[in-house]
Amino acid sequence: MKNLVFLLLAAGIALQNSSLQGLTKFEKRALEKQQIAKNIVFFSHEPLMFGLRRGGVPENWPERYERQHSPENIRLMAKAGWRYGRLHFYKGFGLETEMPEIRKSMEAARLMHKLGMKVSLYVGGTMFIETFYRETPEAINWEQRDQYGRPVPYLVGTQTFRHFACPNEPAYREYIKRVLKVGIDSLKADQFFFDNYFLRAEPKSCRCPRCLKAFKEFLKRRFPTPEALRARLGYSDVEYVKVNEWDEFNRPEDVVNVDDPVLQEWIRFRCETLADQCREFYTYIKSINPQISVGFNLKGLYSLNRIWYNAVYHPFFAGYCDFFCFDIDGMEQGLNPETGALVTEIRSYKLARRLDMACSDGDPGIQLAEQMAFNYQKYIPGFGYxxxxxxxxxxxxxxxxxxxxxxxxxRYYTHTENVADCAVFRTWPSMAYSVWKTSIPTILAEQVLIQHKVPFDIIVDQHIDTIERYGAVILPGQESLSKENIERLVQYVRSGGTLIFTGNTADYNQWRRRRARNPLLSLMGLQRRPSVTTVRKLDKGKLVYIPEIIPGIKITPKGRWAFPSSQWVLPANHEEIYNAIARHLPGGLSIVTEAPLTTAMEILNREKSKETIIHFVNYEQGKKLAPFRVELKPQFKGRVSSVAFFSPEHDDPLKLEFTEAGGKLIFTVPEMQMYSMIVVSYTS
Ligand SMILES: [Zn+2]
Incomplete structure (x- = not known):
């Protein structure tokens, strides 16, 4: 309380102690900080110059901008417990042009470090042609060029004064490294955050000579012999290759499936090129100081094919990206007010965890609760979590x-590993070469797992050798599957795994060539596609075929959101899908709860302290959740010593009664609001 009074005085606030009575300690602390925050101007990652050039900033923007750097402001932040701040650094106007503003960040960074705060620096990925080309005239040669040789501008509002640089241009990469060096040496950055590093959708792909040459090199690496190339493209000389051009009769927005093999390879090339550029920045920074954290604005995993549109394929960034943020419209987390669809970033969190990346989110409300439950807190020595x-x-x-x-x-959110009874396997060709249709069964199957609270992972091709850790692998409408992946999955089934697949899974090979017979159905001894869920044993394991994931609502495409998040309503046969999974998991589910379908759950083990941690998120905002029963398979050997309920509504955790029966730990979660955490402790 002494601390509270001090803070309130420091903030110039006279708050009566009596008005704090009856509040939880978390409410009191939040109130303290809200009072202090009234006098704080939070950092903006944008330089003043950008706001003024772009337009649309408030009249007092220059004053607010000045105030954010002031020592008084920064001291107040530190006093309120801030440990971190992201400063404007390099937007793309040119180092010389931006230097006066960079110096302001330099001063701020010096004070932040003195006060024990971490400094994050923003790096923008477009070239501002009005100023940058004045100070670096050769940069005009670094631009991307579309099929007509025109530059590729930024896409929001009227910001055509920003052009994208070609990711294959070494001089641009070198320039950005010079920028980074300033951040590392002069501002002692603890973190870099890269924005705008994505490629534009067709028809705005870069067709410059550098890219076309690099594409041919890429094809030679992928198909090193004339025979391999002929099998792929029909001819054996890579020099013949021309990437298709778009016109009014051949519009990218009309493409539903990508069957053209050159275009298929072009999609992968674009993704690899973008990732390669980011890897170079990452490696450069880490070679100077491995303690610096590096993240990119990759956004998450949506029913929007970002492989096709923006050349972003998260797995290509594995090992070269510490964190990414979401920053996207059309993904407002919570229950959609019109359709009741549970909209969530859980997929993004799940994939990020398997790729050893953290997600950066946590706006107020459900976003924060979701982050608490699902985020993987990647640790970097020197930077932290x-x-x-x-x-x-x-x-x-x-x-x-x-x-x-x-x-x-x-104490509870670090050093954890999630429990996953099954994994959804998203294959590259299914997700990349179907512009939107594959996302429907995929998203809906994941929706069943999320809302029925089945512990699961999302995996991709590079995880194929980790499938033994799951009781079941689920292929929801994964139409294109390579022979190698099929063989690997069959081996998994023969040794005891359950393979659940739906719809047109494996109808096509990895090049989206239709197979004469579906190899998985053949393996089940089925001549025709059955119309009901069908199960067959295969050695020690099982194959489960679900004919269809039936959308719960009519799907009406909306631009690039061919399957808008507002339509992520549970499929009509969600119970059937859930039952197929629950019934055929070799060891059964690790946890079963009676919490409603408007909640989500994550279960993690914390080996270090021998605890199982279960997070519950209630998406029905403003509504209290009635107590519900949980049955958990104990996760550690030894006796369960306690089950504790943690919630922001209680100062201290509540001890819960529990019983053990039939190898299950049974307890009831008390009434909760948006979020709660259960900690199960064991003694050996
Ligand atoms: Zn290019």
Missing amino acids: HGAGYNHYAQRVLSPLAEFFREYND
Whole structure:
């Protein structure tokens, strides 16, 4: 309380102690910080110059901009417990042009470090042609060029004064490294965040001579012999290759499936090129200082084919990206008010965890609760945990939930590994070469797992050798599957795994060539596609075929959101899908709860302290959740010593009664609001 009074005085606030009575400690802390925050101007990652050039900033923007750098402001932030801040650094106007503003960040960074705060620097990925070409005239040669040889501008509003650089241009990469060196040496950056590093959708792909040459080299690597190339393209000389051109009769927006083999390879080339550029920046930074954290604005995993549109394929960034953010319209987390669809970033969190990346999110409300439950807090010595309660987004949230998160961050949210009974396997050719149709069964199957609270992972081709850790692998409408992957999956089944597949899974090979017979159905001894869920044993394992995942609502495409998140309603046969999974998991489900379908759950084990941690998120905002029963398979050997219920509504955890029967631990989660955490402790 002494601390509270001090903080309130420091903020010039006279708050009566009596008005705090009856509040939880988390509410009190949130209130303290809200009072202090009234006098804080949060950092903006944008330089003043950008706001003024772009337009649309408030009249007092220059004053607010000045105030954010002031020592008084930064000291106040530190006093309120801020441990981190992202400063404007390089937007793309040119180093010389931006230097006066970079110096302001330099001063701010010096003080932040003195006060024990981490400094994150923003790096933008477009070239501002009005100023940058004045100071670096040769940069005009670094631009991307579309099929007509025109530059490729930025796409939001009227910002055509920003052009994208070609990711295959070495001089541009070298320039950005010079920028990074300034950040490392002069601002002692603890983190870099790269924005705008994505490629534009067709017809705006870069067709410059550099890219076309690099594409041919890429094809030679992929198909090193004349025979291999002939099998793929029909001829054996890579020099013949021309990437298709778009016109009014051949519009990219009309493409549903990509069957053209050159275009298929072009999609992969674009993804690899973008990732290669980012890897070069990552490797450069880490070669100077491995303690610096590096993240990119990759956004998450949506029913929007970002492989096709933006050349973003997250697995290509594995090992070269510490964190990414979401930053996208059309993904407002929560229950959609019109359709009731549960809209969530859980997929993004799941894939990120398997790729050893953290997600950066945590705006107030359900976003923060979701981050707490599902984020993997990647640790980098020297920097610390990513996605923690004191990082970029979460630290700006001044709510009781955020205070709860900060209180328990290091104790319960770190050193955890999630429990996953099954995995959804998203194959590259199914997700990349179907512009939107594959996303429907995929998203809907994942929706069943999320809302029925089945512990699961999302995996991709590079995880194929980790499938033995799952009781079941699920292929929801994964139409294109290579022979190698099929053989690997069959081996998995023969040794005891369950393979659940739906719809047209494996109808095509990895080049989207239709097979004469479906190899998985053949293996089940089925001549025709059955119309009901069908199960067959194969050695020690099982094959389960579900004919269709039936959308729960009519799907009406909306631009690139061919399957808008508002339509992620549970499929009509969700019970059937859930039952097929639950019934055919070799060891059964690790956890079964009676929490409603408007909730989500994550279960993790914390080996270090021998605890199982279960997070519940209630998406029905503003509504209290009635108590519900949980049956858990104990996760550690030994006796369960306690089950504790943690919630931001209680100062201290509540001890829960529990029983053990039939190898299950049974307890009831008390009434909760948006978020709660259960900690199961064991003694040996
Ligand atoms: Zn290019």
